[in-house]
Amino acid sequence: MRIIYLALAVLLLFSCKKNAETQQSPPETAQKKTLRSDQFRIEGDFKKFKDSTMIGLFVNNDIVDSTFIVNGKFSFEGDFKEPIDARILVKQTDFFADFWIENGTLTLKNETGKRFDTKIKGGKVQTEENLLTEKIVAISKKRDSIYKILSNPETDANTKSKTKEYLEIVDKKEKQVCLFFLEEHPNSVASMRLLNIFKGVWDKSVIDKAYNQADQKTQQSRYGKIIGTYIKLSGNPKKGDQFTDFTQKNNSNNPILFSEVKKKYTLLNFWSSWCRRCRKLNPELGEVYKDFKSKGFEIVGVSFDQNKASWTKAIKKDNITWIQVSDLSGWENPVGYMYGIKNIPENFLIDAKGTIIDTRLTPKRLREVLSKLLK
DSSP: HHHHHHHHHHHHHHHHHOGGGGGGGGOOOOOOOOOTTEEEEEEEEESSEEETEEEEEEEEEEEEEEEBBBBBBEEEEOOOEEEEEEEETTTTSSSSEEEESSSEEEEEEEESOOOGEEEOOOOOHHHHHHHHHHHHHHHHHHHHHHHHHHOOOOHHHHHHHHHHHHHHHHHEEEEEOOOOOOHHTTOHHHHHHHHHHTTTTTTTHHHHHHHHHHHHHHTTSSSHHHHHHHHOOOOOOTSSOOOOOOEEEEETEEEEEHHHHHOOEEEEEEEEETHHHHHHHHHHHHHHHHHHHTTEEEEEEEOOOOOOHHHHHHHTTTTSEEEOOOOEEGOOOOOHHHHTTTSSEEEEEETTTTTTEEEOHHHHHHHHHHHHHHO
């Protein structure tokens, strides 16, 4: 789920930003210059795309630079601090390529216009990533074929059942490939990124083992720090367990301690502005809040947004009047780790003593529960 959300968020971001640049003429190809040890260059060779097509360079879901294809080629240059994963998107298409920015020159070549056919050559981390990508792409192509069969309305029930069984085999194969990569490359930042992708899917023990095999330098990388925090904070509270307290800032930038806002019954609600189902449920949740607020009911929303403007815009548009907090770190929100959040929307109903009395409540079910509790 989160990978799909990420891709959609980046595509939407690219379509909304730098609109003025689409009106500009493509620049002339610049002369190459010698790179310093703290610089990088990305050289693209995309023959299947028309001249003047815009290319966006994204880091952490944000567009950091853009350029145009000229004679089938394009390039980016910048300063290098540490290896970081990045993505390029070809405007007005669904084409993208993921790679690692490192010091030196990285090349991307695609002769077909198909995403899986991109050949990437770069530094040490990219070379390691290529070993994994080669095997994952083969698995991804099989998975795409499976999804086509499953989504075909003419596929009979027996074929669908057997296809789903094959999908499970493919998923297991993917995990085996990833685990082998982690064993072979324990000190690669690509391994830490891989752990970050699957930390909400694999057992915590698997993540813990792979993380502890890495050296200190790798553990202190961007993704290494994320995994370290996840291992330290991650929990899996269930009905009957005690809540975990936390402090985060609201949309007015004021710190909110959860235990200080708890009422007779408090709904801890995880959501985001980009989550369509969350947004669809917000008006219904608002009706429940309006009817029970005076009786001792409160809601604390924890957003998995990264962009404050998007978050605050959604609060206003959905007429959200209950408490909202976020650290704007997306899926890396530590409160999400504490409560074992793997998908959103998700929620926990907590009583005055701090006991979790129910979870995964729809607005309709929440109303039924509160009607009995707050007569």
